[in-house]
Amino acid sequence: MQITLQEIQVFTAVVDTGSITGAAEDLEQTVSGVSRALGRLERKLKTTLLRRTTRRLELSEEGRAFLQHARGILASVDEAEEQMAARVGRPSGRLRVDAATPFMLHVITPLANSFRQHYPQVQLEFNSNEGITDLIEKRTDVAFRIGKLQDSSLHARLIGSSRIRVLASPDYLQNYGSPTNVEQLAQHILLGFTKPELLNQWPLHDSSENMLQIKPTIISSSGETVRHLALSGAGIACLSDFMTRGDRQAGRLVQILPDQTLEVRQSINAVYYRNTALSSRITSFINHIVEELGEQPFDE
Template sequence: MKITLDELQAFATVVDTGSITAAAQQLDLTVSATSRSLARLEEKLKTTLLRRTTRRLELTEEGRAFLHSARAIIDSVDSAEEQMLARREQPSGRLRVDAATPFMLHVIVPLVRGYRERYPQVELELNSNEGIIDLLERRTDVAIRIGQLKDSTLHSRLIGHSRLRILASPAYLEARGQPQSVEELGKHALLGFNQPETLNVWPLLDTDGEAYRIEPAVRTSSGETLRQLALEGAGIVCLSDFMTERDRESGRLVQILAPDTLDMRQLVQAVYYRNTAVSSRIASFIDYLVEALGGKLPERRPAEWAAAAK
């Protein structure tokens, strides 16, 4: 009896999700049906692919070796279907997108509705990671990365750029006073990142004319956490325009040291790992971002971004 594509997909999805229950939900099957598919596959291969314990599932050595082949087969079938759909200009299938939480919330999420209206056959899977991920390991099709790229194996396309500003809430400034010079920042609660340290270099110059590096009173891995801390009056932050524009417009955050702030802009790029032509799903998403944002990250509200893409 030959192995079926459904059995391969069940196996790969169980591995990706970590459990038969989660895999069944993702595949829109019952738990028993997913379990039977996995059992049939192991029976046909005459080997155990997954070792079941009371707490989790673990790949056996045979399972690890077979997983690579199974994914290659699934990807080949997906690619064949994609090529046929592309000929009818109908991108289809699952598109896994990864971005840091702030960019996901403030830029991508407001654009999802418009994208789905244009490409209803694409199934979006949105994931947020604050650090740099391995696209192959995480099964990610396209990731949005902010700053200079270090991985030369990735293809990239510039989405835009976003300016950095020094910000604080009116409540904090009322309680602690507004710094009038870069030197006075040392007397304040400065909020920054735990990694990488380059994110704690602000667009200012110190007394020696060197880039101003802060020693954060509070560190976090997420820019969105920093934004919330600043809104709560916990200290002064340096954040990108794409996530603070509405806060500045409403007065919830106020720019400080504007005359001293250098015009430093972060690159925003879409990256993907493909050795051949870009898939229609990836191309449709990146093209939509570029079109919606006008080739840059303009200072306008998310609703206006979405309207611009229609």
């Protein structure tokens, strides 16, 4: 008896979501239906793909081997559908987009409606991760990365750069005063990041003329959390222009030490896996983002 595409989809969904319940929600199927499909697949292959424990599902060695084939089959089906859609000039199908939460909220989601108006056949799936996402493991089509790229297996298209600034709310400055030089920052509440440590380098010179490495008082893994802390008057933060332009224009955040601030920019790239055929879904989405943002997307 031959295995079916639906059984392969169920298997990969269980792996990706980590549970049969999660796969059922993702595929909009019943839990019992997903469980039966997974059981049929294992019987047809005459092996155990997933070991069920009381807490989680774990891939067996055979399951890990089959997963590579399964992802290749699904990618081939997606590519075939894409090629057929391209023949009639209509990008279609699901497009999985990944970005850090601040970039997703402040840049990507505001442009989702206009993209859908141009390409109604494309179903968008947005996922936010604060760390680096494995595009293949998460079946991500395109991701937006901020800062220096390290993964050589990815193709990248630069879509812009965003300056970083040191900022605080008017309430914080009223309560704690505004520093007039870099040395005074040590007496203030500084908001920083758990990782990477590079994000705790601020665009100011220390006493040795190096980039200032701060010792944060409050830290978070999320840039959006740091932004909200700054807006609430909890401390001074260093954030990128793409997420604070509206706050600065409205006076909710004020730049600190502007005359001493260095011109430091974070590059922003759209990336996709090097071995993936560049689908019209990916091309149309990246082009739309670039066109809507313009030549200087994050400048004041």
